[in-house]
Amino acid sequence: xxxxxxxxxxxxxxxxxxxxxxxxxxxxxxxxxxxxxxxxxxxxxxxxxxxxxxxxxxxxxxxxxxxxxxxxxxxxxxxxxxxxxxxxxxxxxxxxxxxxxxxxxxxxxxxxxxxxxxxxxxxxxxxxxxxxxxxxxxxxxxxxxxxxxxxxxxxxxxxxxxxxxxxxxxxxxxxxxxxxxxxxxxxxxxxxxxxxxxxxxxxxxxxxxxxxxxxxxxxxxxxxxxxxxxxxxxxxxxxxxxxxxxxxxxxxxxxxxxxxxxxxxxxxxxxxxxxxxxxxxxxxxxxxxxxxxxxxxxxxxxxxxxxxxxxxxxxxxxxxxxxxxxxxxxxxxxxxxxxxxxxxxxxxxxxxxxxxxxxxxxxxxxxx
Amino acid sequence: xxxxxxxxxxxxxxxxxxxxxxxxxxxxxxxxxxxxxxxxxxxxxxxxxxxxxxxxxxxxxxxxxxxxxxxxxxxxxxxxxxxxxxxxxxxxxxxxxxxxxxxxxxxxxxxxxxxxxxxxxxxxxxxxxxxxxxxxxxxxxxxxxxxxxxxxxxxxxxxxxxxxxxxxxxxxxxxxxxxxxxxxxxxxxxxxxxxxxxxxxxxxxxxxxxxxxxxxxxxxxxxxxxxxxxxxxxxxxxxxxxxxx
Numbered sequence: 001x002x003x004x005x006x007x008x009x010x011x012x013x014x015x016x017x018x019x020x021x022x023x024x025x026x027x028x029x030x031x032x033x034x035x036x037x038x039x040x041x042x043x044x045x046x047x048x049x050x051x052x053x054x055x056x057x058x059x060x061x062x063x064x065x066x067x068x069x070x071x072x073x074x075x076x077x078x079x080x081x082x083x084x085x086x087x088x089x090x091x092x093x094x095x096x097x098x099x100x101x102x103x104x105x106x107x108x109x110x111x112x113x114x115x116x117x118x119x120x121x122x123x124x125x126x127x128x129x130x131x132x133x134x135x136x137x138x139x140x141x142x143x144x145x146x147x148x149x150x151x152x153x154x155x156x157x158x159x160x161x162x163x164x165x166x167x168x169x170x171x172x173x174x175x176x177x178x179x180x181x182x183x184x185x186x187x188x189x190x191x192x193x194x195x196x197x198x199x200x201x202x203x204x205x206x207x208x209x210x211x212x213x214x215x216x217x218x219x220x221x222x223x224x225x226x227x228x229x230x231x232x233x234x235x236x237x238x239x240x241x242x243x244x245x246x247x248x249x250x251x252x253x254x255x256x257x258x259x260x261x262x263x264x265x266x267x268x269x270x271x272x273x274x275x276x277x278x279x280x281x282x283x284x285x286x287x288x289x290x291x292x293x294x295x296x297x298x299x300x301x302x303x304x305x306x307x308x309x310x311x312x313x314x315x316x317x318x319x320x321x322x323x324x325x326x327x328x329x330x331x332x333x334x335x336x337x338x339x340x341x342x343x344x345x346x347x348x349x350x351x352x353x354x355x356x357x358x359x360x361x362x363x364x365x366x367x368x
Numbered sequence: 369x370x371x372x373x374x375x376x377x378x379x380x381x382x383x384x385x386x387x388x389x390x391x392x393x394x395x396x397x398x399x400x401x402x403x404x405x406x407x408x409x410x411x412x413x414x415x416x417x418x419x420x421x422x423x424x425x426x427x428x429x430x431x432x433x434x435x436x437x438x439x440x441x442x443x444x445x446x447x448x449x450x451x452x453x454x455x456x457x458x459x460x461x462x463x464x465x466x467x468x469x470x471x472x473x474x475x476x477x478x479x480x481x482x483x484x485x486x487x488x489x490x491x492x493x494x495x496x497x498x499x500x501x502x503x504x505x506x507x508x509x510x511x512x513x514x515x516x517x518x519x520x521x522x523x524x525x526x527x528x529x530x531x532x533x534x535x536x537x538x539x540x541x542x543x544x545x546x547x548x549x550x551x552x553x554x555x556x557x558x559x560x561x562x563x564x565x566x567x568x569x570x571x572x573x574x575x576x577x578x579x580x581x582x583x584x585x586x587x588x589x590x591x592x593x594x595x596x597x598x599x600x601x602x603x604x605x606x607x608x609x610x611x612x613x
Contacts, residue, residue, distance in 0.1 A: 201453060201455065201457075201458075202452070202453030202454065202455040203456070203457060205421065205449075205451045205453075205455065206449060206451055206455045206469075207472070208421055209419050209421060209444065209447070209449040209526075210444060210449075210469075210472050210473060211445045211472075211473065211474070212472040
């Protein structure tokens, strides 16, 4: 009995001495409860929309007023022309466009029947469905008010158009998400573990004594993972085209180019982790908890970022996978060219440069 | 005699802690130089500075005639290193390891082929050449590790406790390899805890608390301290150490 308590005491000592693990043990539930509680709601608030009002009459103005007053929508602009809608979707993060035809009110008054068009960005099918549902509800409310007021069976139909993804395929959402996560996982986890392994076994020291340049050691170590990731990417793309029936609408070359950039970003992250850790376990733990989990939460393919509190939206900006996810969706789903994704590409490029500079600095420090 | 390692007041500080304090010594060509000291005495720090793994805080040194601050690349080409941990790739075969380490020292394909055949022949590992290094017994690994460290015919080879955990017979065989290397003109700089190994060295230095307290041939040191074994020399010198791990 006494032996057992001695043993248990020792185990408790191990746990208490390992401050990092202890911190994580209690830190994790706190962070997760806060995240899931506040950030990760599927409810939609303040979705950015544009309105194209050809009618400019009583009825259209009243519905616009109702849209504006609702918590769900935030009208960005009133457009004059149908053609501006597509550019609005491309340039800004617009979730929906509402179009009133020219004779909206008169149709309503004379034929007791009118139509509103709702165009949504269905590259995120869940949000698109939810948003068009909300908008439909607001239009119905207006219709019911009219009917009660004037006792005439008015009927306003909403015609919903799902832009980019008319069939509302879920693959359109998760394929880019899976691409971001797999590339991140392979590159960050595998490189950091591979480099830390050389530190653990002592071969790194032998390499550093040799005339082979430290920079080239790192480049050589990263090469297989770059190649493997490109093969991985090809497998994912083939599967999504052949099995899931999800076409690549944009340039394949552009897709590979930005993917290579993202892979390099991830490799430099792996390198950063390996520079700061001494054991394979901690490299693995940091890669998984520090990289993979935030990437799942903040990339935007599981939980819409727009609905998160502002500080958390700021956090999402530093997640490289978020930018890559936006790029992949733009190129693969929306079929857009480089002009539409240069901002995101620039962000990734800047991140990569910064990471590489930090890596080179810390690598030198380790040598002295 | 050619001087291959020359240090003058070489010092390494980590904050307030002086790991190596004004170390001054010379090592001559073809010599087996034993570098002794208790744990924490500063041996590893001193050796890391000489190999270019660590920058000295002050003092000067030349390795194979090259300046330790300015000509690190030249130094790297002219030294070999065997670390305390076994440092070949266990998931590569003997042959692959030889080719890799020879390759990073810039040996040509032809040289690599010749060298690896010769090396495997000397070690009598013909049957195992295509086996994973991880499957070899520790003694074999260490001999292989040493042979790989001198594959590029360096002027100096640094051995950091090369025979830890190895049985006496294998250790003896390992020292035969060291003698062979020294005979061919390679200077051997070796740290060890085994006092019988200290006897094998041409000259030894003793580090205590970051300083070199004694430097001479084993015979003269025993004479100086009026004792019969290196064990006792070590004990006398290290007894007063303030630092220990």
